[in-house]
Amino acid sequence: MDTRRLRYLVELANRGSMRLVAEALHVTTSTVSQQLALLAKEAGAALVEPDGRRVRLTPAGHRLAGHAVTILSAVEAARLDLAPGATPAxxxxxxxxxxxxxxxxxxxxxxxxxxxxxxxxxxxxxxxxxxxxxxxxxxxxxxxxxxxxxxxxxxxxxxxxxxxxTTAWGLGVPTAAPAGGSAVAVFAAFRDHDWIVNSRNTADERVVRTIAALAGFEPRIAHRADSLELVQDLITAGLGVGLLPEHWPLLPGVSLVPLTDPAVTMxxxxxxxxxxxxxxxxxxxxxxxxx
Missing domain, CATH: 3.40.190.10 (Periplasmic binding protein-like II)
Incomplete structure (x- = not known):
């Protein structure tokens, strides 16, 4: 099998659209279709099937895509192994x-x-x-x-x-915050506040919702900010509370309450x-x- 065609299959498995594969690999959609058709001929099995106006992998296509990840990794490793002592450049x-x-x-x-x-x-x-x-x-x-x-x-x-x-995280709150302790108790103390979470990732929101659930309430997610500096500005302005890493420089007007049982670590x-x-x-x- 042509390893270049296996790359098309892996990309289709990851992206789910021939158009997106074509954009990622800088080719036309018809090229993607042709290469996958040739790969299916080499494999002796149908690899894609219609799904409305799009296509999806068949069970055989999914199995071959899984093998293709291993094959392509091995080929890349073999190529690099030809010059193991090369000067980094x-x-x-x-x-x-x-x-x-x-x-x-x-x-x-x-x-x-x-x-x-x-x-x-x-x-x-x-x-x-x-x-x-x-x-x-x-x-x-x-x-x-x-x-x-x-x-x-x-x-x-x-x-x-x-x-x-790894680094520990606490709850960023306005100054004059309570002492740290059980994360559940700390969260319960701020159950009536608005909450600030990341705007471009869901992980910290999942943490907030998990601990809040243990404390018996659903947090009111009001603001989303990616910048930790902006999160602190929002806290200082009285707009809510949110997770911050320990040992992070704090702005005047912001306190960090340590969390334990469960601790929060990143x-x-x-x-x-x-x-x-x-x-x-x-x-x-x-x-x-x-x-």
Whole structure:
């Protein structure tokens, strides 16, 4: 089987539309259709079937797409293995959430410039869902993502995730806040307040709703903000309360109430497509991030 055609099948499994596959791979829709038809002929089985005005994978198509992920990863690993000792050189494209860019990526920029001047970083600020989409379409080489202990991150079999660090989170509230303690008791104390959650990711909202449910109420989600600085501005203005990481610089007028039983922790991950982490410049960046 032609591995290029397997790539079309994997993309269709991920995107669900020939048009979206064509856009991602910069070809025409008719090219996608033709390549999948040739792949079906090679496989000796129907791989797609009509679904209204669109198409969907047949059971055989789903099975082959699963094998294709492994096959394509193996091919990529084999290609990289031809030059295992190559000097790191090239541009590593990174999509990551702002805190990870600040905490993990920016500190290694100087060392790269001093000791590996041929390795360049291109940084795009994105929340996890956006970063995963860019990684799946091969628009970035590395995604920095996160999950919470109460809203764990899930990873597609086509990617490889390496844990980087964890940090505890508390509840950001107006100054003169109560002492920390049981998360359920803390949340109950603010049950009548408006709540602030992330605008571009649902994980922290899932955490808020989980603890609120344990406290016996449904939080009134009123505001959505991606920037932690803006979340603090909203709290200072008296517009609500929201989760904030511990040890984060607090603005005047904001207090952080620690949470326990259950605690809230966030874990950051470095995520790559399977078979890609051996590429010398990417392997170097991953080593530096882990250290």
């Amino acid at each position: 090239g541009t590593v494209r990174v999509a990551g959430f702002a805190t990870a860019v600040r905490r993990s990526l920016l500190p290694i920029v100087g060392e790269l410039a001093r000791h590996h001047p041929d390795v360049r970083l291109l940084i795009h600020e994105h929340e996890p869902a956006e970063a995963f989409a860019l990684l799946a379409s091969d628009e970035v080489d590395l995604a920095l993502t996160y999950g919470y202990n109460l809203a764990p991150a899930t990873f597609d079999p086509a990617v490889h995730a390496v844990p980087l660090w 874990r950051a991950y470095a995520v790559t497509r399977r078979g890609r982490s051996g590429w010398p410049p990417l392997a170097l960046v991953l080593r530096m991030l882990r250290s």
